[in-house]
Amino acid sequence: MRTIRPATLARLTAVLALGATALGATALAPGAEANPAPTAHRHSGVKPLKRTADRRARATSANTLSVQSSGSQGVVSPNPQVYLVFWGSQWSNDPAGVAPDMQSMFSGLYGSQDTWGTILDQYCEGVPTGTTDCAGGGTPVSHPTSSPLAGVWFDNSAAAPDSAAASDLAAEASNAAAHFGNTTQAPNLNAQYVILSPTGTHPDGFPDSGFCAWHDQTSSSYGTLAYTNMPYIPDSGAGACTTFTDGRLLSGIESTETHEYAETVTDFWPSTGWNGGGGEIGDECQNMDAYVTLSTGTFDLQGLWSNSADNCVTQG
Structure with a gap:
């Protein structure tokens, strides 16, 4: 989940109260994971890193990501498929052009031109709890x-x-699964x-709950x-939920959605x-954004934590 620092939150609340549409440059800072609602994205704490004999030993930092469950499903998404709902x-009114922008961004997020997404392929599932390096x-x-x-639905x-x-x-996520015909666990x-x-x-x-967005699971x-x-x-x-201060209105939602x-x-x-x-791969790098040019345009993609680089990076 991407959080908003308190000063920024106060400014966003004031903007909404006044019905304004512009805001001065703001920046996000890394912070502890918040729980915006009882069923929202949450952490009860990070499990300690554990060494296992069948993993390659190497030095790790406090920010190194490790597997929290040894399950073979639900740990990662091996073949990502995005459904925009x-x-x-009210989507007949889209003053910032969010709908075409989100579709363009994901339409180009693949292949050799997408050097950002290659950060993700170092992570895996079906390995022991505490693993920090998939090592094949x-x-x-x-x-x-x-x-x-994989699909776009305007649920009007x-x-x-x-x-x-x-x-x-x-509930809307469940409606979307039905709409797209994903009615068993396998495609989900x-x-x-x-x-x-x-x-x-x-x-x-x-924005009063202190987040830009969050993700979760539901039965x-x-x-x-x-x-x-x-x-x-x-x-x-402009400037909300991104580190860029150039006044580009769509940067915040691009940065947040890639997070x-x-x-x-x-x-x-x-x-x-x-x-x-x-926190998670995006939480650790909320102060890093980069404009990345894909085949469908140039977008604000947030930096991600790379275990192999032992740092936040914007390309794999």
Whole structure:
């Protein structure tokens, strides 16, 4: 989950109260994982790093990510598939152009031009708890050779709630699984449902709950689902939820969604996947953004933690 520092939160709240559409430059700082709602993305604490005889030994830092569960499913998403759900009839009004932007970004997030996504393929599932280096073991994340965007749904059957609860967002994820025909657990072992709320709404209390977005899991008739709560971040103005201060309105939602995408891929059903001293792969690097040019345009992609580099990086 991406958090907002208190000073920024106060400014965003003031902006919304005044009905403004612009905000001065702000920056996010790394921080402890927050729990925005009883069912929202959460950590009960990071398990200690453990050495195992069949893993390559190497020095690790406090931020090194390690596997929290030895399960063979739900730890990572080996073949990422993204389903964008534009929730509510209010999407007929999209002043910042979020819908085309999100589709363009994921349409280009693959192949040799996407050097950012290659950071993820060092992480895997089906290895012992505490593993910090897959070293050829387990099932790794595969870098997509074609767009990971598996489906787009404008759910305009009704208006999205003004202030959706976490349970409402989880229910919409279940609706999306049904809509896309993912009605058994098997396809939902790689599917992530990004629930994008329309302008003027406040899903799970955004922005007053102190987050830019979060991801979680929910039980459904179709198995366990991975989903993201993605608010309409441009409502908070340029500079919100990104480190860039150039006034580009879409940078914040691009940075935040790539943060949540990478965390979902590497901690598919929180928190069975990869976590470290500073949280998940995106939490550890909230002060790093880079403009990356894909085949579909240039986008603000947030830096990610790389165990192999022992640092935050923006390309693998």
